[in-house]
Amino acid sequence: MSLCVTFLGTSGAVPTTQRNTSGVFLRREGDRLLFDCGEGTQRQMMRFGTGFAVDHVFVTHLHGDHVLGLPGLLQTMDFNDRTDPLSIHVPSGTAGDVEAMLEVTHARPSFPLRINQTRGGRIALDADGYEVRAFETDHNTRSVGYALIEAERKGRFDRERAEELGVPVGPKFQRLHAGEAVELADGTVVEPEQVVGEPRPGRRVVYTGDTRPTDTTVAAAENAELLIHDATFAEDNAERASWTGHSTAREAGEIAAETGAAKLALVHISSRYAGDSTPLQRDAEAVFDGEAFVPDDGDALDVRFPD
Numbered sequence: 001m002s003l004c005v006t007f008l009g010t011s012g013a014v015p016t017t018q019r020n021t022s023g024v025f026l027r028r029e030g031d032r033l034l035f036d037c038g039e040g041t042q043r044q045m046m047r048f049g050t051g052f053a054v055d056h057v058f059v060t061h062l063h064g065d066h067v068l069g070l071p072g073l074l075q076t077m078d079f080n081d082r083t084d085p086l087s088i089h090v091p092s093g094t095a096g097d098v099e100a101m102l103e104v105t106h107a108r109p110s111f112p113l114r115i116n117q118t119r120g121g122r123i124a125l126d127a128d129g130y131e132v133r134a135f136e137t138d139h140n141t142r143s144v145g146y147a148l149i150e151a152e153r154k155g156r157f158d159r160e161r162a163e164e165l166g167v168p169v170g171p172k173f174q175r176l177h178a179g180e181a182v183e184l185a186d187g188t189v190v191e192p193e194q195v196v197g198e199p200r201p202g203r204r205v206v207y208t209g210d211t212r213p214t215d216t217t218v219a220a221a222e223n224a225e226l227l228i229h230d231a232t233f234a235e236d237n238a239e240r241a242s243w244t245g246h247s248t249a250r251e252a253g254e255i256a257a258e259t260g261a262a263k264l265a266l267v268h269i270s271s272r273y274a275g276d277s278t279p280l281q282r283d284a285e286a287v288f289d290g291e292a293f294v295p296d297d298g299d300a301l302d303v304r305f306p307d
Contacts, residue, residue, distance in 0.1 A: 001129075003028045003150075003203055003303040005226065007295040008044040010267045012232050012246075013065045015040065016274040019297055021065040022267070024207055024228060025050045026148065031127060035146060035207045036060055041069035042076050048298045052077055056125055057088045058132065060209025061143035062097055070098075071107035078109040085112035089134075091142040092119040120144055120216060130202065135220040137211035140245040145209050147220040150202025153305075154178075162195040203303050206261075210268060212242065213251045221259040225303050229255060231266035231294075234279040253284030253292060262306070264292040 004027045011019035021038025025045065032050070034041075034057045045052060052073070059067055070088070077086070086109075090098055095115045102108050118124040120136030129151050134144040157177045167173065167190055172182040179192050206221040207228045221227045232246035241248045247255075249266050256264040266280050273280060277294040284292035295301075 001029055003205070004300055005205060005228075005303060006048055006050055006300045007265070007267070007297060008041055008048065008050070009036075009038050010269055010295055010297055011065075012268045012270045013063070014271040015065075016271050018274065019269060019271075020044050021069070022060075022209070023069065024267075025054075026205065028130065028148075031055060033058065033132070033148070036066040036209065037069040037073060038065045039068040039072075042073045044297065045073075048300075052080065052082075053084075054086065055084070056132075057086065058124065058146045058207075059088065059090045059094075059098070060137070060145060060207070061091060061139055061141050062094050063141065063210070066209065067098070067101070071102060071105035074102065074107045074109045074113070078111065082109070082111045085114060087114045087116055087125075089116045089118050089124045089132075089146075091134075091144045092117045093142055118144060133220070136214065136216040137208055138214050138245065139210045139212070143209055143211065145207060145211065145217060145220065147204060147206045147224075149204050152199040153202055155197030155199050158195045158197065162190070165190050165194065167195070201306060203305060205303055210246055212245060213247055213255050217255055218258050221255070221261055223306070224259060224261040225306060226263045226265060226301065227252075227256050227259060227261040228265040228267055230268045231280055231284065232268050232270050234273070235283050237270075248283065249280035249292075250283040250287055253286065253288035256284070256290060256292070257288045262290050263301075264288055264290060265301075266292065266294045269294065 006025040008023035009020035022036040023041040024035040026033045118134040125132040137143045204224040229252040230247045231249040231252040233241040235250045
């Protein structure tokens with residue numbers, strides 16, 4: 001089951017020649033999800049080959065660098081004769097503002113469009129094999145982050161043990177792995193727990209949007225395979241990060257360390273680091289033992305299962 005993240009935009013509020021405004025594309029098998037849609041996102045989608053076949057857009061908040069790409073993207077979808085519905089998920093209390101933006105830009109499409117409001121603790125999307133859950137963030141406007149959480153997987157099937165118990169190779173293996181007891185030719189009953197291990201966790205990918213460090217992020221990102229966290233400033237700008245509602249890279253690293261995340265992607269990079277983002281990575285690595293990195297626009301990451 002493939003799960004791939006493509007970083008479409010990793011800049012802060014001001015784009016640079018190398019970094020676009022916020023956008024993260026996630027593909028899980030046939031499902032395609034977009035998290036935030038800053039100005040120019042549709043061009044990034046063309047550049048990096050993700051395509052426009054998105055089913056859900058998850059908006060963290062309504063600052064321009066996270067939503068101004070929506071009108072153009074919807075118009076392009078319309079020009080391409082899209083007929084499939086599209087759902088846009090936004091923080092509670094902001095649906096009217098999104099509607100107004102689409103009206104004033106004449107971007108209301110001909111295909112079905114649903115704008116769904118969500119808040120921290122709610123499931124924004126309940127899909128086959130995973131959910132996308134909103135969590136509270138701390139920015140200077142209404143905002144949420146999103147956690148994609150896969151369902152538990154079946155435990156490993158112990159073929160060797162099954163054969164020792166006399167289970168013939170074939171359909172009975174599948175029935176046992178599916179949780180069904182089977183009866184052997186001599187009348188012996190083999191239970192699933194005799195040959196199937198404990199359920200294994202699925203994968204977790206967490207995107208904070210713009211935020212100060214929060215306990216809700218820690219809870220949402222517990223043991224995540226990938227935490228994508230606001231890291232707008234280096235530590236020497238910690239005061240500015242605080243009063244603008246952002247995080248430093250070190251703070252992002254501290255959150256990642258507390259969650260036990262495997263990888264930390266530092267995004268929403270201030271344009272002051274356009275020439276060199278290594279101070280941000282160094283700050284995060286000083287407090288986080290996992291893999292911390294500053295992705296470039298267009299970087300794609302295959303998210304692997306924890307085991």
